[in-house]
Amino acid sequence: MSATELHWVKSSYSSGPDPGDCVEVAHAPAMIHVRDSKTPGTPHVTVAAATWESFLAYVSE
Template sequence: MSATELHWVKSSYSSGPDPGDCLEVAHTPATIHVRDSKTPATAHVTVASATWESFLAYVTE
């Protein structure tokens, strides 16, 4: 699936004084995609859903 086919959602934590500073996330059943809203649509990081869940568990401890 290409980045343009994904449904990108702005993080609720990306609401600082500069509206251009946003983290966006898109997900499929098997993967999570993360990008900076200022980067081109093709510049993003893709990780397995299980990896993302492990990351979130680690940073929210």
């Protein structure tokens, strides 16, 4: 699946004093795609859904 086919959603934590510093994620079957919203045409990181869930649990502590 290409980056243009994904539905990107901006992080709710990206609405602080500098809204230019944003992260966007896109959910696909079994994978999560992550990118910098300032440069949507550049490559993005893809991780397994379980890896993303572990990451979110760690940063939520």
